[in-house]
Amino acid sequence: MDALYEVLPIIIYVLIAVLLVVLIILGIKLIDTANKTNAVLDDIEQKSKTLDGLFGTVDRITDAFTIVSDKVIDGIAGLIGKAFSFKKKKKEEEEEDYE
Secondary structure, three states: OHHHHHHHHHHHHHHHHHHHHHHHHHHHHHHHHHHHHHHHHHHHHHHHHHHHHHHHHHHHHHHHHHHHHHHHHHHHHHHHHHHHHHHHHHHHHHHHHHO
């Protein structure tokens, strides 16, 4: 029984040392993975900055198309409004002629 009291702490100390080594290895791998992730994110950020000019150009072009299409729609709506108001005036004149 005395041998067990002498051997058991040694076994526990060895297991704690192994656990400590495993945790150190996992920590190093975690740091390496974080560094690789940062490198990938930096690369993505750099590549997205090169596309900012393209997106700005596309935004200006779509704004120009929007302005032109709004003008065309306003013109068409104005013509339709004039046509209906002309018909309404003509109808009112005909009604006045009958009275």
